[in-house]
Amino acid sequence: MRGTRLELRPDGLRHNARVARHKAGTSRVYAMVKADGYGHGAALVARALEAEVDGFGVAVLEEALALHQLGVERPLMLLEGFMNRDELALAAKAKLETVVHSDWQVALLERHPPSGPGLPVWLKLNTGMNRLGVPREQAASLLARLEAIPGVHPAGVMSHFACADQAEDGMSDTQLERLRETAGERPWSAANSAALCRYPQSHGDLVRPGIMLYGSSPLEGRSAAELELAVTQRLSARIIAVNQVAPGDSVGYGATWTASEATRIGVVSIGYGDGYPRHAPNGTPVAVNGVRTRLLGRVSMDMITVDLTGLDADVGSEVELWGDTVSVDEVAQACGTISYELFCQLTTRPERVIG
Ligand SMILES: Cc1ncc(COP(=O)(O)O)c(C=O)c1O
Incomplete structure (x- = not known):
């Protein structure tokens, strides 16, 4: 799976x-x-x-x-x-x-x-x-x-x-x-x-x-948590490979991110084929095993790559794209869009489970 x-x-x-x-x-x-x-x-x-x-x-x-x-x-x-x-x-x-x-x-x-x-x-x-x-x-x-x-x-x-x-x-x-x-x-x-x-x-x-x-804030400058709204969906995936890159190495299509120091990269089982936004930039927040980190490199159809430096994470670790640790509104803001679009563009590929 x-x-x-x-x-x-x-x-x-x-x-x-x-x-x-x-x-x-x-x-x-x-x-x-x-x-x-x-x-x-x-x-x-x-x-x-x-x-x-x-x-x-x-x-x-x-x-x-x-x-x-x-x-x-x-x-x-x-x-x-x-x-x-x-x-x-x-x-x-x-x-x-x-x-x-x-x-x-x-x-x-x-x-x-x-x-x-x-x-x-x-x-x-x-x-x-x-x-x-x-x-x-x-x-x-x-x-x-x-x-x-x-x-x-x-x-x-x-x-x-x-x-x-x-x-x-x-x-x-x-x-x-x-x-x-x-x-x-x-x-x-x-x-x-x-x-x-x-x-x-x-x-x-x-x-x-x-x-x-x-569970998304309707108000500019106010978070959903401040409005006491509960999370209604959590999008997650798993690390399927780990790479060590050296200073000067780039990651992903278009080589849009280049390491300035030795960096541990996690390859995660989600991409724009699942509805994760392709235009998510370097630095977009994600959480690995509940700890916040960042997207590095371009979003592919089936995969993304994230920074694992200093994290206790390996193949099989869980990655939250949005939900409890990273709010959908933060991701939307990083991507220059709104949560409505992120919600609506998810494809049928992620397995739906009732929480
Ligand atoms: C006519 C109408 N009413 C209500 C809404 C709900 O808006 P919101 O999701 O911002 O609460 C919409 C959504 O676009 C709408 O088109």
């Missing part, structure tokens, strides 16, 4: 959902499980959190239907809504809670009103992110049209923050003001993890945490 493992922790997910619930107060909490539960496995996350949250959010229909077929009974919010008439029919049949972000989706609902007790439909408003959402000038007429469609139950108005994670956030106040002005007395929803953690005025009727549930 190669020993490359992704340990997934349902207890950590539950702990983090309770942290989110506590911060949310009386607002409903929908856990975002899109992109296969941020790479953790949407089914595993939904099972773990079903008793902790009020609903789940996914991006696209296939993700919602997979959870529906699994027997998940909590509401499933379809964040990008239906893409065509067939998807609308499937969404209605599965009683999904759907978002509409464009006038063409409202027109489709008018032409094909859902039969049955009332499909919950949220209107997504563009409050400044300029990605998905209807323009504010059109919102009143689109809401009136939605509210007139038989078989539609207008669920409220929602929007998404562009900068809620940033310490210097110059946008959220304006975005929130615009959302509340449009929503009026209707239910509204705005908060992602960052806003849930630091912006209580934005909680509204329903909060939509994602990344914090997966």
Whole structure:
């Protein structure tokens, strides 16, 4: 066995959902499980959190239907809504809670009103992110049209923050003001993890945490540990060979690292073929037998090389890429990316185990 493992922790997910619930107060909490539960496995996350949250959010229909077929009974919010008439029919049949972000989706609902007790439909408003959402000038007429469609139950108005994670956030106040002005007395929803953690005025009727549930900090400059979030996945591998290199020797493709002194190098059974980021630079933290050390040389498809100098480690020793000793946020920072991407780009190759 190669020993490359992704340990997934349902207890950590539950702990983090309770942290989110506590911060949310009386607002409903929908856990975002899109992109296969941020790479953790949407089914595993939904099972773990079903008793902790009020609903789940996914991006696209296939993700919602997979959870529906699994027997998940909590509401499933379809964040990008239906893409065509067939998807609308499937969404209605599965009683999904759907978002509409464009006038063409409202027109489709008018032409094909859902039969049955009332499909919950949220209107997504563009409050400044300029990605998905209807323009504010059109919102009143689109809401009136939605509210007139038989078989539609207008669920409220929602929007998404562009900068809620940033310490210097110059946008959220304006975005929130615009959302509340449009929503009026209707239910509204705005908060992602960052806003849930630091912006209580934005909680509204329903909060939509994602990344914090997966044990990563949503806030610039604050660690997950400070926010009392638990680790939900630990990526590990094993040392499969050890080399001694002399001053002047280089390591790996492109010879991107050259020893300035005698160095013991561990070759580790993980690479970008497993989803470890290829652009991780020299110095990216890893832990060998629980002791922090660093990546040296370029990441290969199946292997990486790490500094074992001064460490009690040999072939077979365990190497943590992220988890308990090295946080995923540290690795993301070293790689110039975010934990979301590291989670989502793991391949099926590491063996999944439940911790
Ligand atoms: C519409 C919407 N709401 C909520 C979230 C959750 O965001 P986060 O994972 O930062 O909490 C996302 C994620 O991108 C989203 O697209």
